[in-house]
Amino acid sequence: MTPDDFSFLAQMVRRRAGLVLTEKKLHLIESRLSTVMRRFGFRSTDALVKELRHGRETLARAVTEVLTTNESSFFRDRAAFEAFRERVLPRLIEARAETKRLRIWSAACAAGQEAYSIAMLLDDLKLQAQGWSIDLIATDLSAEMIARSEEGLYSHFEVQRGLAIRRLVAHFSQEGGSWRIHENLRRMVSFHQFNLLDSYGWLDDLDAVFCRNVLIYFDQKTKASVLDKIAEMLTPDGALVLGNSEAVTGLSTAFVPVDRAPNTYAKTKTIAQRLAS
Ligand SMILES: C[S@@+](CC[C@H](N)C(=O)[O-])C[C@H]1O[C@@H](n2cnc3c(N)ncnc32)[C@H](O)[C@@H]1O
Structure with a gap:
């Protein structure tokens, strides 16, 4: 992912959900994005981010959701x-x-x-x-x-x-x-x-x-x-x-x-x- 695309994605997720993405986690981010790419039929993150820049709401929502961490357990702590x-x-x-x-x-x-x-x-x-x-x-x-x-x-x-x-x-x-x-x-x-x-x-x-x-x-x-x-x-x-x-x-x-x-x-x-x- 280009630094420019990362910065766009980070800003979008921050605005939509308050989540802070750091470049240190780029590998994890790209791996999570791959499930949305498969679902929406994108072959590259470039293509995905290009479509996000066009403001496709369902895609933006799916990307935001997939970038959340859903780890939990019963009676955690x-x-x-x-x-x-x-x-x-x-x-x-x-x-x-x-x-x-x-x-x-x-x-x-x-x-x-x-x-x-x-x-x-x-x-x-x-x-x-x-x-x-x-x-x-x-x-x-x-x-x-x-x-x-x-x-x-x-x-x-x-x-x-x-x-x-x-x-x-x-x-x-x-x-x-x-x-x-x-x-x-x-x-x-x-x-x-x-x-x-x-x-x-x-x-x-x-x-x-x-x-x-x-x-x-x-x-x-x-x-x-x-x-x-x-x-x-x-x-x-x-x-x-x-x-x-x-x-x-x-x-x-x-x-x-x-x-x-x-x-x-x-x-x-x-x-x-x-x-x-
Ligand atoms: C790590 S889980 C925590 C689950 C549970 N509270 C626990 O402590 O085990 C974090 C959850 O926060 C949700 N989340 C992230 N950003 C959110 C937001 N802006 N509004 C509501 N939920 C959000 C994620 O979807 C995820 O399911």
């Missing part, structure tokens, strides 16, 4: 999920005892493992049987990832990563060499295609937001803007859970880290202390 189960959820349930309503967002859900991990924790508590209304919303930029999430079908390798055998047995059925998530968990989650650069208006009143392992791909300005928009949508006593290599330092003053809850943030010191206690 166990300590963060343990903290959510032991500290955040009990406090939220106590605080929402009157309304009996919980609204949780998995903001870059990849193939759905994160959302289904949260669904499993909620299912353990049998809240719906006690009259609770649970909104578990999961979104991703990639239409392909949303389709996979909705399908809820995982390979043996995918369920082996992070999922305890008892959860595999309780929540999945084997289909050939794959594992399908049970319908009751499927129905707990509503999946939507959504770009984190867009407006969050429909995502108001959230009690918890999982925005994990996606900020790492954004530039500083985009990270800060996403964090600020999440803060606006989060209830005053809500919690934000980031990925292991993500933090709010230097990006947002809207969040306070919660002690003894890895990767977890509250909106005020008081709430952070309550969650830590």
